[in-house]
Amino acid sequence: MYNIALCDDEQDFADEMKQYIQRYQEESGEKIRVMVFRNGLELIENYDPSTDLIFLDIQMDQMDGLETAKRIREKDEEAGIIFLTSLKQYALEGYQYQAVNYLIKPMKYIRLKTELDRWIEKCRKKNPCIVIANDQGTFKAAVNKIHYIETYKRNLLLHTDEGEVISYESMKALEQRLSPFGFYRCHAGYLVNMGLVRKVEKLEITLSSGETVYVSKPKKKDFMKALAGYWGKML
CATH class of the missing domain: 3.40.50.2300 (Response regulator)
Structure with a gap:
């Protein structure tokens, strides 16, 4: 709509x-x-x-x-x-x-x-946007400007180009909204934008922003496979 x-x-x-x-x-x-x-x-x-x-x-x-x-x-x-x-x-x-x-x-x-x-x-x-609501108001975030999402004090914290935004959605709900745009649940507490991944060393993912996100050991194999497929589509 x-x-x-x-x-x-x-x-x-x-x-x-x-x-x-x-x-x-x-x-x-x-x-x-x-x-x-x-x-x-x-x-x-x-x-x-x-x-x-x-x-x-x-x-x-x-x-x-x-x-x-x-x-x-x-x-x-x-x-x-x-x-x-x-x-x-x-x-x-x-x-x-x-x-x-x-x-x-x-x-x-x-x-x-x-x-x-x-x-x-x-x-x-054009790059789509999602709308996030919390006690401070309602915010529109461009998908390609979201770096990653992490669990934070029973809520979620979105790390974006414009700063950090709290969301009261569940990680599962936000994962469903963002997975079509190249986001991957690499850890129980992290949802990462694969478009910003620059390298993966051991259990650490480094983003183009310099931020570090963790990938859990059980999820690493599937994450690397998904990342390779994502990068392949970008070529």
């Missing part, structure tokens, strides 16, 4: 956009959840980290689209942003916030369909 946020203070246009997205869902067979916000402040205050794509109007009261995009990027570096505007020059300013594209108002369904087709195709090729 794709989670799409639509932020525009023109109600008629927002309603039309929502209808277009629902039409696209019916025609394409893609599962899409649409969340509508009337201004940038409302979007920021109610931001859902599982958001995949945001249609963001540039000219809005209270908080314009560029300021909203800036605030979103402080929370989420992965969500796609497509600006909506009637003035092309404003849209060009939005690329500093890693915008996917911009759409000029008014808009016909075929233009939206083309943009969604392009974006979904890109998503299929």
Whole structure:
């Protein structure tokens, strides 16, 4: 399922956009959840980290689209942003916030369909993300930025490019979510990203980050076999 946020203070246009997205869902067979916000402040205050794509109007009261995009990027570096505007020059300013594209108002369904087709195709090729929730909030982590996961005080600790994140999921549940992306349970207390493994010596796995993860003796043979298969696919 794709989670799409639509932020525009023109109600008629927002309603039309929502209808277009629902039409696209019916025609394409893609599962899409649409969340509508009337201004940038409302979007920021109610931001859902599982958001995949945001249609963001540039000219809005209270908080314009560029300021909203800036605030979103402080929370989420992965969500796609497509600006909506009637003035092309404003849209060009939005690329500093890693915008996917911009759409000029008014808009016909075929233009939206083309943009969604392009974006979904890109998503299929792009590195996926997982959403982690704990007492501090909800976090989106790109799979290729997760180094390894270890058990930690009855919870899990994810070691990522951005730092450490606690997860309350079980190791088994997280293993099921991440195993399709090249993660391997090398030890009862460790789940490692095989894409970051640089060497294995005795019972120690060294990652490209310099971190060390342990492989248990009973699991080492199967781990080495899985690692060889993973590396083989990368060649």
